[in-house]
Amino acid sequence: MKIKEYRTQFIQELTPIYDAGESESFFYLILEEKHKLKRIDLALNPDLVFSEAEIVVWNSILEQLKQEIPVQYLLGKTSFYGLDFEVNENVxxxxxxxxxxxxxIISNNLVIQESNNLRILDIGTGSGCIAISLAKNIPNATVFAIDVSEKALATAKTNAENNSVNVTFINQNILETEDLQQQFDIIVSNPPYVRNLEKEEIKKNVLDNEPHLALFVEDNDALIFYKKIAELALENLSENGQLYFEINQYLGKEMVDLLEKMNFKNIELRKDIYGNDRMIKCTEY
Structure with missing residues (x-):
C-alpha cells in the first residue's frame, strides 16, 4: 500500500477521537520514528509504499491510539527543549x-551562568526534563533532582545519560523532608497541582495513562507542595537565590498571596503561550 494512501486512512480513523491536524501530526511523528521519513520525503516520493509487515505494525499503533494511549508512550520518547527524552507510564x-x-530560568541566568557554578535543585523531576535541560544549557551548573518515585528516577537517569549531562538524582518524599541539607542558587518545581474537581477538564488520554501521583492534589489543600517547597526554600536558598514554580492556571492569585505572606520578594507571575497563569518566580531577599 502506498504510504500516502495509508496516511489518508490513518487520519480518517482517528478523526472521531482527535482533530484532523492532531491525527496528521501523529502520523508524521510515527513515520519519522519508525521509518526515518519526514513530510518532505513523502511529498517528494509519493509512490513510497509500506510492506505488509509494516502495515501490521502501523495498524497496531493505530488501534492503541484509538484507545487514547498517548503517542509519546507508544513511541517511548518525546522532544523537550530540543532534547530527546524517554517517557513511559511512570512519568x-x-x-x-x-x-x-x-x-x-535560562534567560534569567545568561549573565551569571558562565562565571558562576550555579547550584540548581529540581523538585519532582519525573522524566528529568527540567533538570536535564538546565544542565545541558547552563554548562557550569551543578544540578540535583528529587522525586518520590524510584521508577521515575530510573527513567530520569537514563535520560541524563542519553543527553550526556551529570545530574545527581535523589529518591526522596519532599513532603516528609525537613531540610535540604545544602544551599541552592535556583530551586524549581513542577509539582502535582491539578485538583480533583478539575478532573473533568483532563483529556481521557492523560487521565487514563499518565501517573496520578504526579498530577493530582486534594481540593482542600491544592497548594500543599508549594507551601512545603517554599518553606524549604526559605532555609536553603542562597543569597539572591531564585525560586521558580509551574502552577495551576486557576491559582495564580493564591500563589502570589502565599509567597507574599511568606515574605518572598520580587514575585513575578507569568502567563504561558495560551494566556494562562502558568509560572511564578520569586527571591528570598
Missing amino acids: LIPRSETEELVDW
Missing part, C-alpha cells in the same frame, strides 16, 4: 508550558 509527558519555564 508525565513533558509539556510545552514547562519548556517556557525552563527558558525563563
Whole structure:
C-alpha cells in the first residue's frame, strides 16, 4: 500500500477521537520514528509504499491510539527543549508550558551562568526534563533532582545519560523532608497541582495513562507542595537565590498571596503561550 494512501486512512480513523491536524501530526511523528521519513520525503516520493509487515505494525499503533494511549508512550520518547527524552507510564509527558519555564530560568541566568557554578535543585523531576535541560544549557551548573518515585528516577537517569549531562538524582518524599541539607542558587518545581474537581477538564488520554501521583492534589489543600517547597526554600536558598514554580492556571492569585505572606520578594507571575497563569518566580531577599 502506498504510504500516502495509508496516511489518508490513518487520519480518517482517528478523526472521531482527535482533530484532523492532531491525527496528521501523529502520523508524521510515527513515520519519522519508525521509518526515518519526514513530510518532505513523502511529498517528494509519493509512490513510497509500506510492506505488509509494516502495515501490521502501523495498524497496531493505530488501534492503541484509538484507545487514547498517548503517542509519546507508544513511541517511548518525546522532544523537550530540543532534547530527546524517554517517557513511559511512570512519568508525565513533558509539556510545552514547562519548556517556557525552563527558558525563563535560562534567560534569567545568561549573565551569571558562565562565571558562576550555579547550584540548581529540581523538585519532582519525573522524566528529568527540567533538570536535564538546565544542565545541558547552563554548562557550569551543578544540578540535583528529587522525586518520590524510584521508577521515575530510573527513567530520569537514563535520560541524563542519553543527553550526556551529570545530574545527581535523589529518591526522596519532599513532603516528609525537613531540610535540604545544602544551599541552592535556583530551586524549581513542577509539582502535582491539578485538583480533583478539575478532573473533568483532563483529556481521557492523560487521565487514563499518565501517573496520578504526579498530577493530582486534594481540593482542600491544592497548594500543599508549594507551601512545603517554599518553606524549604526559605532555609536553603542562597543569597539572591531564585525560586521558580509551574502552577495551576486557576491559582495564580493564591500563589502570589502565599509567597507574599511568606515574605518572598520580587514575585513575578507569568502567563504561558495560551494566556494562562502558568509560572511564578520569586527571591528570598
